[in-house]
Amino acid sequence: MHEPHDTPQATGHAAHSAVAHSAVAHDDTAHAPQPYAVFIQTWLALMALTCVTVTASIWWPGAIGTAVAMVVTPVKAALVLLVFMHLNWEPAVFRWMFLSAVGIMAVFMGITFIDYLYR
């Protein structure tokens, strides 16, 4: 790491900076970059899961194909959110925010379906 100052005063600054750094690493969203392999493996998983959904829809068109898609698609979405969109490494508040947005959507959908199914 390049330290811009090289005076005795700067030693104190560097120590302070180190403290600040550890604080940032724990409390802030400045998470360390993940290895490239994590993302490449996730991509492979996403491609494979797509193949699973497509194959299921060809082999078992109808109920089973739809059921497979309904299970696999949210898994794919979770992979994108957690790994590609870094939610896995963000502070928990980001995950809660996301879940609340999805929760609001689920309430809308639930109420609408209660209306349409039982009218």
Add this chain to the structure above:
Amino acid sequence: MSRFLQRLLGLSGPQPPHSAHGLAAEAGTAPTHVPHKDYEGAKTGMWLFLFTELLLFGGLFLVYAVYRQMYTHEFHAAARELSRVLGVANTFVLLTSSLTMVLSVTALQRGDRRSALNTLFWTLFLAGAFLVIKAFEWGVKFSHGLYPGSEQLRELPLGEGLFFGLYFVMTGLHGFHVIVGMILLAVVARRVQDGRVHSGDFVLLENAGLYWHLVDLIWIFLLPLFYLTN
């Protein structure tokens, strides 16, 4: 509007010059004094914007779900018209573009600007490929007389007309997001190139990446709803 978007995307504006205890100082590549940036705030703003996008598409998903439940048979019949091959091909293209996007963010975080730019250009290329495939797919539909408001579409049973209406609106709105994403990525690429976005201040690239992943996320749901339903 422009200022709002700039804030949303974490673009640095005229801000009071606080001392450089921020990320730039940590990364060690930045000058001694950089304007204070609220990294977490910038990202929170982006996520809030993404939630509005989720609710926008969520409403359309809800309309789809209700009509599919009401016109199950017609939806399955109409979905046979769509090309599974093109839908799946575009899924592979978009998933790969999401990978190159996240690699670009990671590369820049590590201070590897060349790799960050290369992967960013790959993302743009794949986004373009997605649009070309989409244009081809829509072109075939149009040549078969299937386009919004066409005579042929009006003569179809109501459920099938609804399916195609939703198909054009939802893939169209998604395609629009792809175009917006490409413009955004091009702007960010320029800023990475001239060094305004760097390893000490990369939240703009990260937020653009979040937007791009959302575009991918929505397509992940569109694939089974339209192309794998028959």
